[in-house]
Amino acid sequence: xxxxxFERFYEEHRDIVFGLLVKRLGRQTAEDAxxxxxxxxxxxxxxxxxxxxxxxxxxKIAERVSIDTVRKLRPMPEIPDLESIDERPSYQDLMDLxxxxxxxxxxxxxxxxxxxxPYDQIGSALGSSTEAARQAASSGVRRLRRKxxx
Amino acid sequence: xxxTPELDRRFREAAAxxxxxxxxxxxxxxxxxxLLVATTERGLCRIAFEPDEVVDELSQTFGRRVxxxxxxxxxxxxxxxxxFEGRREAFELEPDIAVLPEFQRRVLDELARVPYGQLTTxxxxxxxxGQPRAARAVGGALNRNPVPIVLPCHRVVxxxxxxxxxxxxxxxxxxxxxxxxxxxxx
Numbered sequence: 001x002x003x004x005x006f007e008r009f010y011e012e013h014r015d016i017v018f019g020l021l022v023k024r025l026g027r028q029t030a031e032d033a034x035x036x037x038x039x040x041x042x043x044x045x046x047x048x049x050x051x052x053x054x055x056x057x058x059x060k061i062a063e064r065v066s067i068d069t070v071r072k073l074r075p076m077p078e079i080p081d082l083e084s085i086d087e088r089p090s091y092q093d094l095m096d097l098x099x100x101x102x103x104x105x106x107x108x109x110x111x112x113x114x115x116x117x118p119y120d121q122i123g124s125a126l127g128s129s130t131e132a133a134r135q136a137a138s139s140g141v142r143r144l145r146r147k148x149x150x
Numbered sequence: 151x152x153x154t155p156e157l158d159r160r161f162r163e164a165a166a167x168x169x170x171x172x173x174x175x176x177x178x179x180x181x182x183x184x185l186l187v188a189t190t191e192r193g194l195c196r197i198a199f200e201p202d203e204v205v206d207e208l209s210q211t212f213g214r215r216v217x218x219x220x221x222x223x224x225x226x227x228x229x230x231x232x233x234f235e236g237r238r239e240a241f242e243l244e245p246d247i248a249v250l251p252e253f254q255r256r257v258l259d260e261l262a263r264v265p266y267g268q269l270t271t272x273x274x275x276x277x278x279x280g281q282p283r284a285a286r287a288v289g290g291a292l293n294r295n296p297v298p299i300v301l302p303c304h305r306v307v308x309x310x311x312x313x314x315x316x317x318x319x320x321x322x323x324x325x326x327x328x329x330x331x332x333x334x335x336x
Contacts, residue, residue, distance in 0.1 A: 003214055004206075004209070004214075005205050005206060005208065005209035005214055005216040006171075006209075006214055006215045006216055006217050007205060007216050007217050007218055008205070010161075010217065014153045014158070014161075015151060015152050015153055018151050018152070018153045018157075019151040022151050031157055034153070034157060034161065035157075035160060035161050035164055038161055038165070039161075039164060039165065039168065039170070042165055042170045042171075042215060042217075043170060045214055045215055046213065046214065046215065048214075
């Protein structure tokens with residue numbers, strides 16, 4: 001199947017791509033992601049070898065752009081329960097709440113949820129790796145939940 | 151969900167601005183019907199009287215990244231408007247004819263020197279490129295002129311003064327020559 005001129009490809013897929021992005025990201029963010037999706041498609045277009053599955057191809061690009069966009073907006077995947085809190089807890093509340101945690105876990109939880117720092121910065125603050133910081137915060141939160149349910 | 155005209159416009163601008171296009175084109179109204187006008191980074195590459203068929207042709211000739219970007223054709227559209235209003239005799243546009251065979255490029259280079267409102271013949275043009283017997287080949291080269299109007303193949307007529315032929319149709323050739331007052335009335 002011949003590869004159509006980009007204009008035709010774009011006209012045929014722009015609405016469905018935009019629909020997907022709005023569903024994933026909300027209208028405002030979807031507009032930037034829309035442009036990024038078709039710019040990526042345009043860059044790759046000369047390397048396409050046939051015109052089959054163009055819709056699946058561009059939808060995959062759109063999915064990838066939404067994932068990148070979400071990552072950019074929220075630097076790290078969050079712990080689900082705490083993420084659903086609308087406002088950050090106050091510093092004092094956090095200090096009280098975490099008083100019984102081991103020091104490293106406490107620091108990680110406070111820096112993450114009190115100061116909203118990304119894990120790489122928490123890692124440097126604690127002299128450990130990004131992953132270790134993430135684990136410390138996560139096990140701190142698990143410990144708090146266990147305590148809460150007792 | 152429908153893309154808004156503003157978002158659509160922004161994407162087209164961004165694509166052209168990033169230098170990612172092989173060809174940008176637009177449609178332009180004119181007294182001889184709707185024209186498709188197209189440009190590469192190097193210059194004006196196409197003016198067509200039948201817009202519908204031309205987008206595929208552009209894609210095959212210059213590359214698939216063909217997109218309608220009206221702002222890129224502002225200058226072309228403006229100069230054509232001025233021409234059709236009788237306010238412009240010479241175009242300040244650089245045609246991009248690099249993809250054409252050498253013979254055709256020589257014919258078109260020579261054609262570009264035929265002044266506004268004047269007629270020449272296929273034979274005379276053939277003589278000017280040093281191939282006086284190639285009148286027929288010159289006719290063929292002009293018939294495939296990718297940028298008519300700007301490269302004025304309408305100013306070339308048969309040895310007996312007959313209009314002979316024109317890719318867009320003889321009525322358009324006649325109209326352009328009338329506009330330039332190159333035809334005697336009656």
